[in-house]
Amino acid sequence: MRERQPAVNVSFDGVEYEGLLGESVLECARRNGVAIPSLCFLEGLTVWGGCRICVVEVAEGHRLRPACATQVAADMEIKIETPRLRAYRKSVLELLFAEGNHVCAVCVSNGNCELQDMAVHCGMDHVRYDYQSPAREVDASHPKYVFDPNRCILCTRCVRVCDEIEGAHVWDIRHRGQQAELITEMNKPWGESLSCTWCGKCVAVCPTGSLAYQGSAIGEMEHDPVMIKRLAVARNRGEWLDPKGVS
Amino acid sequence: MSDTTTRRVVEASNRQQGDHPSGDNRFELVDKHLKRARYEQDQLIETLHVAQDVFGYLSEDILIYVARALRLPPSMVYGVATFYHLFTFEPPGDHSCTVCTGTACFVKGADAIVQGVSDAYSVPTGETSADGSLTLKTARCLGSCGLAPVVVLDGSVLSHQNAESTLELVGTAVGGEG
Ligand code: SF4
Ligand code: SF4
Numbered sequence: 001m002r003e004r005q006p007a008v009n010v011s012f013d014g015v016e017y018e019g020l021l022g023e024s025v026l027e028c029a030r031r032n033g034v035a036i037p038s039l040c041f042l043e044g045l046t047v048w049g050g051c052r053i054c055v056v057e058v059a060e061g062h063r064l065r066p067a068c069a070t071q072v073a074a075d076m077e078i079k080i081e082t083p084r085l086r087a088y089r090k091s092v093l094e095l096l097f098a099e100g101n102h103v104c105a106v107c108v109s110n111g112n113c114e115l116q117d118m119a120v121h122c123g124m125d126h127v128r129y130d131y132q133s134p135a136r137e138v139d140a141s142h143p144k145y146v147f148d149p150n151r152c153i154l155c156t157r158c159v160r161v162c163d164e165i166e167g168a169h170v171w172d173i174r175h176r177g178q179q180a181e182l183i184t185e186m187n188k189p190w191g192e193s194l195s196c197t198w199c200g201k202c203v204a205v206c207p208t209g210s211l212a213y214q215g216s217a218i219g220e221m222e223h224d225p226v227m228i229k230r231l232a233v234a235r236n237r238g239e240w241l242d243p244k245g246v247s
Numbered sequence: 248m249s250d251t252t253t254r255r256v257v258e259a260s261n262r263q264q265g266d267h268p269s270g271d272n273r274f275e276l277v278d279k280h281l282k283r284a285r286y287e288q289d290q291l292i293e294t295l296h297v298a299q300d301v302f303g304y305l306s307e308d309i310l311i312y313v314a315r316a317l318r319l320p321p322s323m324v325y326g327v328a329t330f331y332h333l334f335t336f337e338p339p340g341d342h343s344c345t346v347c348t349g350t351a352c353f354v355k356g357a358d359a360i361v362q363g364v365s366d367a368y369s370v371p372t373g374e375t376s377a378d379g380s381l382t383l384k385t386a387r388c389l390g391s392c393g394l395a396p397v398v399v400l401d402g403s404v405l406s407h408q409n410a411e412s413t414l415e416l417v418g419t420a421v422g423g424e425g
């Protein structure tokens with residue numbers, strides 16, 4: 001049994017819930033069945049706080065906070081569905097779509113994509129920014145998997161799962177800002193990597209069509225991010241094969 | 248895995264034992280720093296600085312060497328090194344020309360100087376010409392705005408430059424070598 005953390009009152013959009021000290025606003029919301037959109041967050045991995053899809057307003061001064069990287073506090077008043085936040089989420093999504101080459105119609109993850117689902121959920125129906133249309137080469141050197149940087153949103157789920165769960169740390173990000181991109185080892189083709197164990201965890205957690213199995217046809221690639229949650233639950237709580245631990 | 252990769256990794260591991268088969272004693276300067284830093288992983292950036300001072304740039308071999316010495320994953324070392332503009336990954340040219348593109352110099356026409364040198368030596372900004380003779384860089388405000396536009400050629404500061412005057416001086420420097 002895990003130790004029970006002290007409980008406090010919090011509210012989401014004016015409705016009161018019980019928060020536990022030490023948990024994040026996002027965890028608290030999910031535990032209480034309140035929806036907050038998220039992308040880079042994945043239960044079982046450390047918090048990255050990079051995508052900013054999960055921004056919420058915290059009452060004092062309507063400050064914007066990433067829900068995944070903000071701790072719950074006593075009497076916290078949290079807003080999720082305000083016009084301002086809806087607009088921000090849309091902007092973040094539009095920037096992501098404008099930044100890479102997200103041509104859903106020919107993507108292996110069409111129909112099974114967290115980015116696509118998020119766009120639908122947030123009502124993002126057009127992009128107001130100029131498409132950057134960067135020239136990015138697909139890396140198909142790995143015998144089992146393909147990395148298509150055109151679909152990468154730099155959520156670092158793959159970096160974290162490979163480092164924290166598999167222990168191989170094959171992936172990382174090079175450069176910064178607009179030039180930032182995912183690399184394996186010393187920027188070598190993935191297939192030449194000495195550290196990759198072919199475990200497929202990075203492929204399982206990718207929210208987009210960026211990491212996929214070799215030979216996947218359009219719309220065929222289904223990811224399994226919940227696998228990591230199952231692993232985390234098993235390891236941290238010693239609960240294997242427990243369907244209750246898994247949403 | 249390619250043969251080159253294997254060879255590099257093997258070479259790097261040999262070197263780590265203090266035996267530099269490349270015969271490159273410069274690695275000993277890096278080792279000296281590493282020892283002083285007690286091989287602490289948070290000394291990565293410092294170590295990269297030392298290595299760049301010693302070698303002039305950070306080659307893949309050097310990065311692998313540092314990664315192994317500090318017991319860090321190569322992708323992390325590569326990621327950290329490329330995050331900072333201060334590190335370079337190509338050997339510098341025989342001569343270097345840095346044009347200040349800070350506000351004062353920009354207003355006074357630094358752009359034309361960059362363009363002029365870039366065209367004359369077919370070298371994109373931040374890179375080295377194909378024959379290895381010249382590296383062209385830009386910098387943000389060198390703190391001598393009174394002398395704008397400022398160019399630094401092989402370490403000496405040139406004041407009140409324009410494209411023609413810079414090209415002449417670069418020509419003398421590069422040509423002077425024959
Ligand atoms: S397959 Fe496994 S070891 Fe290889 S990069 Fe992906 S997570 Fe890392
Ligand atoms: S490849 Fe996928 S999991 Fe990795 S950073 Fe890109 S979008 Fe995220």
Ligand code: FES
Pocket residue numbers: 037038039040041048049050051052053054055066067068069
């Ligand atoms: S989910 Fe919180 S910043 Fe990405």
Ligand code: FES
Pocket residue numbers: 347348349350351352353387388389390391392393395396397
């Ligand atoms: S702007 Fe060039 S020296 Fe200040």
